[in-house]
Amino acid sequence: MQDDKPAGERLWATVVWALVIFFVVNVIATIAAVGVDSFGTRWFNSWLPAGFTTRWYKAAWDEFQLHDVLIVTFEVVGAVVLLSGLLGVPAAYALARRNFPGKQLMILLFLLPMMIPPITFGIPLATVLYQAHLGGNMSGVILANLVPTVPFVVLVMIPFIEQIDPRIEAAARVFGAGTGRLFVHVLVPMLTPGILAALLLVLVRTIAMFELTFFTAGPDSQTLVVTLYYAVGAAGVRSNQSIDAMAVIYMLTTLVWLLIALRFVDPTQIVTRVKKEAV
Amino acid sequence: MSEAALSKPTERPPLRVRLALRDIDGVTLLVVPAVVFVLLLFIYPFAYGLVLSFLPKKGGWLANYAKFFSDPFLYDTIWSTFRLAIPATLINVLVSVPIALRVRHMRHRRVLTTLLVVPITLGTVLIAQGLLIYLGPQGWFNRVLAVVGIGHVRLVHNYTGVMLSLIMSGFPFTFLLTLSYLTGIDPSLEQAAATLGAKARARFVHILLPLLAQGLAINMCLSFVQTFSVFPSAVLLGAPAGETRVISIAAYQAAYEQYDYSMASAVAMIMGFCQLGVVILILAGRNFLYRGSAAGGKG
Numbered sequence: 001m002q003d004d005k006p007a008g009e010r011l012w013a014t015v016v017w018a019l020v021i022f023f024v025v026n027v028i029a030t031i032a033a034v035g036v037d038s039f040g041t042r043w044f045n046s047w048l049p050a051g052f053t054t055r056w057y058k059a060a061w062d063e064f065q066l067h068d069v070l071i072v073t074f075e076v077v078g079a080v081v082l083l084s085g086l087l088g089v090p091a092a093y094a095l096a097r098r099n100f101p102g103k104q105l106m107i108l109l110f111l112l113p114m115m116i117p118p119i120t121f122g123i124p125l126a127t128v129l130y131q132a133h134l135g136g137n138m139s140g141v142i143l144a145n146l147v148p149t150v151p152f153v154v155l156v157m158i159p160f161i162e163q164i165d166p167r168i169e170a171a172a173r174v175f176g177a178g179t180g181r182l183f184v185h186v187l188v189p190m191l192t193p194g195i196l197a198a199l200l201l202v203l204v205r206t207i208a209m210f211e212l213t214f215f216t217a218g219p220d221s222q223t224l225v226v227t228l229y230y231a232v233g234a235a236g237v238r239s240n241q242s243i244d245a246m247a248v249i250y251m252l253t254t255l256v257w258l259l260i261a262l263r264f265v266d267p268t269q270i271v272t273r274v275k276k277e278a279v
Numbered sequence: 280m281s282e283a284a285l286s287k288p289t290e291r292p293p294l295r296v297r298l299a300l301r302d303i304d305g306v307t308l309l310v311v312p313a314v315v316f317v318l319l320l321f322i323y324p325f326a327y328g329l330v331l332s333f334l335p336k337k338g339g340w341l342a343n344y345a346k347f348f349s350d351p352f353l354y355d356t357i358w359s360t361f362r363l364a365i366p367a368t369l370i371n372v373l374v375s376v377p378i379a380l381r382v383r384h385m386r387h388r389r390v391l392t393t394l395l396v397v398p399i400t401l402g403t404v405l406i407a408q409g410l411l412i413y414l415g416p417q418g419w420f421n422r423v424l425a426v427v428g429i430g431h432v433r434l435v436h437n438y439t440g441v442m443l444s445l446i447m448s449g450f451p452f453t454f455l456l457t458l459s460y461l462t463g464i465d466p467s468l469e470q471a472a473a474t475l476g477a478k479a480r481a482r483f484v485h486i487l488l489p490l491l492a493q494g495l496a497i498n499m500c501l502s503f504v505q506t507f508s509v510f511p512s513a514v515l516l517g518a519p520a521g522e523t524r525v526i527s528i529a530a531y532q533a534a535y536e537q538y539d540y541s542m543a544s545a546v547a548m549i550m551g552f553c554q555l556g557v558v559i560l561i562l563a564g565r566n567f568l569y570r571g572s573a574a575g576g577k578g
Contacts, residue, residue, distance in 0.1 A: 009479060016381045019374065020391070027398050027447060029419055030409035037412055044417060091313035093306070100302040106314060113321045115501065117508035119527045120554065121321065123547045124328025127540045128320075147320050150313055179305055208402035210511055215534075229404045232411070232515050240412075247408050251401060258400045262393060 031251070038244035060245035063238060064227055073207065073223040073253070076138065080145045080206045081199050087146075088153025089195060093187065095154065096161035097169075110151035118148065118211040126215040136218030144212040149202045156201070160194030161187075193264060200261035207254050224250050332545035343545035353546075356526040357553060363438070363513075363525065364506040367445040371506075372499050375450065375457040376491070380483070383461050392458070395451035406448050407515040411435055414443065440516035441523045445506050453502045460494030461487070496565035500558045507554050526550045 038056055040049025060066060095103060113121070125144055126135055134140040164187070172186045188195070210225050217226055228250055231243045291297070298304065335342040347353045382388060398406060414420050414434040421431055434440055464487065472482045510527040517523025530550060534543030 012377075013381060016377050020378055020382070023450065024391075024394055026413075026420075027394070030406065030413045030447065031397070031401070033413040033419060034405070034409045047419070047422060087313045087316055090309035094308070094310035098302040098304075098307045100307050106310065109314065109317055109322070113317060115504065116551070116554075117504055119508035119510050119530070120547055120551045121325060121328075123530055123534050123540075123543050124331070125320065125324040126534070127331065127544065128324040128327055143320060146316070150316055154313060179309070204400055208400060210402060210404050225402060225404055228408070229511055229515070232404065232408045235411075243408065244412070247405055250405060254400055254402075255397070258396065262396070266389075266392075 034244050034247045034251070037241055038248045040241060043241075056239070056241040056245040057249075059239070060242040060249070063242055064231060064246055066224075066227075066246065066249065068220075069222060069224055069227050070249075070253075072138070072221060076141050076145065076213075076221075076223055077203055077206045079142045080149055081203050083142070084146055084149040084153045084202050085195065085199050087150045088198070089157055089191070090183070091150075092154045092157030093161055093183075096158045097166065107155075110154050113148050113151050114155070118209070121147070122211050122215045125212070129216055135216055136221070138221045140216040141213050141221050141223070144216040145206050145209055147212070148209075149206065152202060152205070153198045156198040157191070157194055160191055160198075164190055197261065197264040200257060200264065204254060204257050204261055207250075207257070224253065328544040329548055331541050332548050335541050335545075336539055343542050344549070346542070347545060347549060353529055356524055356529045357549070359522060360507055360509070360525040360527075360550075360553075363441055363445060363509060363523065364503055367442060367449060367506045368499060368503040370446060371450045371453040371502050372457070372495060375454040375498075376495070379454060379458040379461045380487075382458060392455060395454060398448050399451050403444065403448050403509075403511045404515070406444050407512045410440065410444055410447070410516055414440065435516055437518055438522050441509065441513050444512040444516050445509060448512075449502060449506055452505070453498055456498045456501070457491075457494070460491055460498070463494075464490050492565055496561050500561050503557050503561070504554045507557070508550065526553070 036049065037043055039052045039054065041051040041053050043049035095106065122144070125147065126140075129135040129140045129143060134143060168186060168190075169182060172182050177185065207223070208225060210229060213223050214226050214229065217223070222230075224246075228243075228246055231238055231246060235243065295304075332343055333340045335346075338345070382391060385391065412418055416431065416433075420434065424430065424432060434443065468486055468490075469482050472486050477485070508527055509525055510531070513519060513523045513525045513528060517525075519528055526546065527550065530543050530546035533539050533546055
């Protein structure tokens with residue numbers, strides 16, 4: 001803070017920082033309210049619950065069959081991560097290394113599912129999946145979740161691949177490596193940080209992907225976020241605290257992966273990839 | 280292909296070579312699975328939905344659209360969605376600019392950006408549950424208001440609740456996008472202006488704003504499209520039968536309560552066209568307003 005700044009500018013800076021602090025405090029309080037309520041015995045008319053207990057976690061675990069839901073969630077997420085990596089990374093390699101006619105059109109094709117919100121394409125997609133007898137079960141949920149994640153992996157991986165010196169690949173080819181061996185022995189080891197970042201973000205996005213899962217899931221293919229939605233929507237049927245206990249379990253599964261992901265990526269990267277391609 | 284057809288067949292190099300000259304070889308084929316996937320599961324369903332919307336359960340080919348635009352219970356959803364999406368977009372984008380201008384010089388920027396990624400990651404369903412407690416009649420927010428002396432305010436199960444959730448989950452996204460655009464501007468441009476004596480306001484209006492215009496327009500498009508498709512928070516935090524009956528709720532009810540997939544597709548298409556229309560308007564407005572100065576700034 002220099003003293004020669006005019007008073008108006010300093011007042012403006014104060015207002016801006018006050019807004020930031022107000023926003024962050026409200027976000028923290030919103031999340032904390034869920035956490036505190038999930039440990040409270042009774043919470044009426046006071047700043048904090050009357051007493052603290054962990055019994056709601058046991059209750060939520062049984063009431064919402066969280067054991068099964070978590071298994072489904074991890075199966076879906078695992079399949080989505082694996083398949084979007086297998087489909088996305090080779091495609092990104094081709095787009096980064098070759099300059100064929102129609103390449104711009106293909107990039108646009110990959111951009112669209114990321115820019116158009118899932119609600120808009122989710123209902124036609126679910127209709128098609130139900131007609132192909134893939135709706136209402138796990139394969140439908142996985143296929144629907146892949147729609148935004150495959151393009152995401154492609155677009156995130158292109159700049160990572162472009163950074164690699166093509167002479168390294170040329171050297172591998174001189175020594176007789178085919179495309180398959182090139183991938184396994186040269187590209188994948190060199191691209192590990194990029195692939196890890198892309199796939200961790202896919203993982204976090206898929207755990208939190210509500211709309212597409214909601215439209216395609218049947219009773220035994222619901223992921224955690226859809227179960228949470230139904231519980232919140234039917235509040236009053238279950239006790240609020242056990243819903244919150246489930247919400248905390250959901251938060252933990254998401255945030256653990258986010259923390260791991262943030263070791264590999266800059267937070268702005270999560271949103272900026274879209275923009276770089278869009279300009 | 281036309282140039283290849285002109286030359287005599289005997290002089291033609293083999294197909295492989297000709298394709299390789301256009302950068303099509305074994306490596307290029309690696310793009311095929313992903314492209315086929317997107318065509319099958321994104322483009323095809325969209326086209327299918329468009330066709331299906333013209334094949335109503337009963338009536339002529341436009342019956343679904345006629346029904347939508349003649350039933351106030353349906354066409355009012357467009358208005359109630361715009362009523363949420365436009366203010367939320369404007370607030371998120373406009374507030375993000377002054378904050379990003381400050382934050383880009385901040386020393387521990389990463390701490391703040393990490394904090395802001397949390398609401399994006401948690402998603403709208405969790406934010407909705409959190410806000411139901413936090414803003415509820417017995418929540419901390421209303422308690423603070425009571426202590427300050429403002430008294431009790433109803434903030435959930437109405438328009439305000441949905442708006443606040445749109446800001447809470449949407450603002451971090453727009454802010455991080457604005458911040459990344461802003462940090463992408465060469466700082467020497469602003470330093471040059473400062474050397475020539477331009478005050479902060481003049482530097483912003485004449486240097487940063489024209490260079491940011493492109494980014495802000497795209498940011499606004501993305502933010503609008505996201506808020507226009509609000510669904511879980513409109514149901515959980517709003518009044519889904521009343522003032523926050525947004526267009527996505529109408530589409531959902533057609534598909535999953537009336538099992539009329541044709542009507543649901545029609546509503547989804549109307550939602551898509553509304554989004555497309557506003558995106559085109561924003562992009563056209565940007566060209567109209569900033570064409571000259573953006574070119575000057577880049578030189």
